[in-house]
Amino acid sequence: MDPKEPKHDDHGHNHDHSHDAITASKNRSYYEIMEIAVRELLVEQKLIGADEIRRQIEVLDSRTPALGAKVVARAWVDSDFRSRLVADGRAACEELGISFYDDTQLIVLENTDTVHNLIVCTLCSCYPRPVLGLPPDWYKLKPYRARAVSEPRSVLAEFGTVIPDNVEIRVSDSTAMVRYLVLPNRPNGTEKYTEEQLAAIVTRDTMIGVAQVKL
Amino acid sequence: MTDTSSLMTRLPNDIGGVPADHIVRSEHELEPWEKRCHALADVLDFRKIINTEEKRRGVEALGSEIIGKLTYYERWIVAFSNILFEKRILTPESLSKKIDEVSLR
Numbered sequence: 015m016d017p018k019e020p021k022h023d024d025h026g027h028n029h030d031h032s033h034d035a036i037t038a039s040k041n042r043s044y045y046e047i048m049e050i051a052v053r054e055l056l057v058e059q060k061l062i063g064a065d066e067i068r069r070q071i072e073v074l075d076s077r078t079p080a081l082g083a084k085v086v087a088r089a090w091v092d093s094d095f096r097s098r099l100v101a102d103g104r105a106a107c108e109e110l111g112i113s114f115y116d117d118t119q120l121i122v123l124e125n126t127d128t129v130h131n132l133i134v135c136t137l138c139s140c141y142p143r144p145v146l147g148l149p150p151d152w153y154k155l156k157p158y159r160a161r162a163v164s165e166p167r168s169v170l171a172e173f174g175t176v177i178p179d180n181v182e183i184r185v186s187d188s189t190a191m192v193r194y195l196v197l198p199n200r201p202n203g204t205e206k207y208t209e210e211q212l213a214a215i216v217t218r219d220t221m222i223g224v225a226q227v228k229l
Numbered sequence: 230m231t232d233t234s235s236l237m238t239r240l241p242n243d244i245g246g247v248p249a250d251h252i253v254r255s256e257h258e259l260e261p262w263e264k265r266c267h268a269l270a271d272v273l274d275f276r277k278i279i280n281t282e283e284k285r286r287g288v289e290a291l292g293s294e295i296i297g298k299l300t301y302y303e304r305w306i307v308a309f310s311n312i313l314f315e316k317r318i319l320t321p322e323s324l325s326k327k328i329d330e331v332s333l334r
Contacts, residue, residue, distance in 0.1 A: 115271065
């Protein structure tokens with residue numbers, strides 16, 4: 015018998031089913047158990063509904079950088095939309111059917127030939143979640159949060175993005191209420207692209223500002 | 230002389246501009262419980278029980294050792310528990326009992 019194989023005939027009954035379910039529950043961490051406990055107590059007290067958590071998980075799953083890419087592509091092809099987007103990011107996204115499930119405001123930062131924008135949350139992990147989904151781990155970790163504001167060019171270089179010295183780098187620090195989205199430059203050679211083709215080249219990192227849109 | 234002034238001028242979350250390591254471009258798919266924890270945070274905010282800023286301060290109040298050793302969503306759930314105790318919504322006893330009950334499932 016494989017020594018790694020658990021012996022199943024030593025607790026009063028013989029059976030051939032696996033103990034996966036029990037093993038899985040034994041592998042739950044203290045904090046995972048705490049999450050279950052807190053949630054269930056709040057549901058029992060009718061302060062939140064179990065359905066609300068499930069629905070919010072669906073909302074979170076529905077938010078990906080594809081939404082932000084759609085906004086950017088529209089701004090590239092429709093200058094009136096672009097003006098509305100820069101004037102009020104949230105309202106313009108809502109025009110495209112992207113709902114904001116929180117109280118946050120969205121400020122859209124336009125890259126130009128002379129300005130490159132970068133977003134960060136030095137205090138925590140605030141991020142334009144309604145349009146980009148959840149942030150990557152590196153966005154939430156100390157090296158990015160600490161250094162983006164003081165040495166953005168070095169940080170960008172670590173992402174393989176080199177911004178010429180004559181282009182100003184502006185770093186915007188997010189808060190609980192105010193979130194930012196970078197509107198990257200439309201690359202040359204895309205004059206004949208459809209809006210869908212444009213959206214396909216816009217990546218998450220270009221809307222954070224750590225990368226530029228490439229063909 | 231030991232310089233303790235930085236303990237007053239910078240709380241644990243306030244790290245903008247401090248020296249730090251190179252960026253490691255780490256990413257991971259959230260585990261199911263982490264996603265549930267995130268959804269719980271959003272629902273607590275919608276229901277005006279705990280807002281984003283309270284959550285951030287709740288994490289900060291854990292102190293640098295806990296902040297340094299726990300993962301992102303571990304910090305959140307511990308902060309939520311503490312804030313819910315402060316608001317008299319949960320008690321340490323009720324949570325402890327529930328944790329024991331969940332552990333046995």
